[in-house]
Amino acid sequence: MGKKQARGWSVVSTIVKQRESAIFLALLIMMAVIQIMAPNFLSGSNIYLVSRQIALVAIVAIGELFVILTGGIDLSVGAIMGLAGVASAGAMVAGVNPWLAILFGMVVGVLIGVFNGWLVSYVLIPPFIVTLGAQEIARGTILIVTKGWPITNIPKSILFIAQGDLLRIPVPVWIMLVVAVIAQMVLTKTSFGRRIYAIGGNETATFLSGVNVKKIKFFLYVIAAFTASIVGIILVARFESAQADAGTGWEMNAIASAVIGGTSLAGGAGSVLGCLIGACIIGILANGLVLMRVSSYWQTAIIGVVIVLAAVLDHFRKK
């Protein structure tokens, strides 16, 4: 009995020591408070809507996580979403088979990632400035092509990727689960993942260990662009149109999700699970504030406070 209890405690203590446990606890407390203040929070329809929103942020955040794990940053993911969406919608409206059009949108989005990765890894330009530039390039391209007008008349056949559900769970949530499982596998089971953490921990040592650091960093920006493109296309299906400003500010939500989830901006630490919890905190907080009828001006400020708070707590936890 005593032995069993001891083992039980060691399991508990391992869980508690996990980086993600503290924020998960914070998430639960937050949900409880919101539920007390706004009883319709846990209603089926609200959960359905919130989970779909969170899933989209989470997918972008997971791509961003890969970049941040090596100490990099990608500010262009929001604009990549917009560009991928406009590219695929444009192709659909032009009469291309919708699935081919989606593929086209993905390729266009990923090309921005190739641009980022090449400049950061091989030309050695700081990622902040490269991806800031890429953001403007992508946004500008969208405006040149659309002149600011939305692209409408999206074929009905693809709308289910945003609006449909499977076993009463929204399709975007399923997509997020697939992305999360693959990302988790890559980060924890493969040498590629191991090396990503190693580069974030000590890039010099990793390079001298015989790892092709440049190639790996290059692919991280491609991955971030890939996941952003997925979400950009889902947004087209959700609004049944491609908006010129779609994805604006999403890079900040993605970075915030990762950081709230315990990802170190210096690199080397962070997890898919943390990212998911971070995305939940941001999504549920925003939703809860709406349900509690907090003014939207306050919402923005409160989310800002949470981001800073998460970073400060993480800083002291490490000490």
Add this chain to the structure above:
Amino acid sequence: MENKILVMKGITKSFPGVLALHNVDLEVKPGEVIGLMGENGAGKSTLMKVLTGVYQPDSGTVTWGGKQVSFTTTRQAQVAGISIIFQELNNCPNLKPLDNLFLGRELDRKNSPFLDLKTMKEKAIEVFKYLDVSVDMDTEVRNLSTAQQQMIEIAKALLTNTSLLIMDEPTSSLSDREVTKLFGVIRELKSRGISVIFISHKLDEVFEITDRIVVLRDGENVGELVTKNSTQQQLITKMVGREISNFYTQRTSKAADEVIFEVKNLSGPPYVEDVSFAVHKGEIVGLAGLIGAGRTETARLIIGAVKKTKGEVLLNGKLVEIRSPEEAVAHGIAYLPEDRKVQSLVLNMTVRDNLTMSIHKVLTNWFGIINRTQEREITDKYIKSLDIKLTNREQAISSLSGGNQQKVVIAKWLATVPRLLILDEPTRGIDVHAKSEVHRIIAELADSGVSIVFISSELPEILELSDRVVVMREGKVRTILNRKDATQETIMNAAFSGSANDVKETA
């Protein structure tokens, strides 16, 4: 105490595990130029750091200008009149000479927050005139030559009314003409009663410029020489310490005739020039020289961490092109870097993660998924065979002792099953016991047929392990000594420049 500006007495300073200075005395008279000499790690810079307030001594006293002092910052030392010019010049390359000269001591116009540029400029021109150097005042410091930057540092010291100037390896990147100029300035300072402590590895320069030479060895003051009454040979003998030079247990070499690895005329940044040597199967080739001689730089060129400009690398007689550490590993060349924490380990990862870092190719399947079972087996195998002390292979590498961390790094490279293993200062910063274990491992590896290049700044271990010794100085191979010809004296003779009799190549 007549006529002494500085008296350091009984200075002792220890760091965890190391006694860096033991009961060291040093005296300097006004207008005297002192040469401070010693091998790498003899305690020269620690002594200077104690003097300038970077470190506090554990015991001993510093008397400056007749008063006992204990500086706690370099700034206090500077205000009192002691300035130090480091080998790595300490300036802001993005600022102009004037800004650097008055950095932290800017002059303001009376009763205003604005800089008094006019006075600052006048003072600068005055001091440069005194030093008889011309410095372009309108360009950023990064565009000036090293010699000019150094003159700015000297000028800075003069502007603070320095009476003792410490120069750490001031000539290491100067041309002959610039050295002559520098020495002219030093003589000028001397004639004005300013004392200079001159730290250098270049014997001929030390003999040219100093009045007296103080020799440190293993943190102790082992004697002084009056420069004009001494020879370079006497100085080398003092630095090396004859009494310990014959105590090494000689390893019986099992090296074969077959040449495994060869470099020919290897040249490349920052200053490696025409390096050639060969390593036989099962041979340990010691790579000796002073810090900055180009040993690490040579290793980095070999493994492709830095792009070479010239030269060939041959493995088993075949020409190979190595453009990155990745390709070096693929060719069976392993390089253990000199700085464990900065260049070898990912400190926030586990022992296992670090140990298997270089063998992912072996451990992964087609999808890149790591075979955990195999990974654990290999990790455990090396933990056992190298006797690495730990509680769990999943513990953070940072929680191990320095010696055990280093063993993990050695294991990481052994796991790649290298043909050539380049070890760069593998025993630096580890305790005596771990050191002897590392020595044993190196000897066993060589006996099992691995070819080894052993870089070390400690002559005793070079002599203990090496079958042959390659001595470098200023980026070039100066001599290659067979085991029987290698002694502390022959190595030091070749490692220091300007030595009386350069040993001819014997291998």
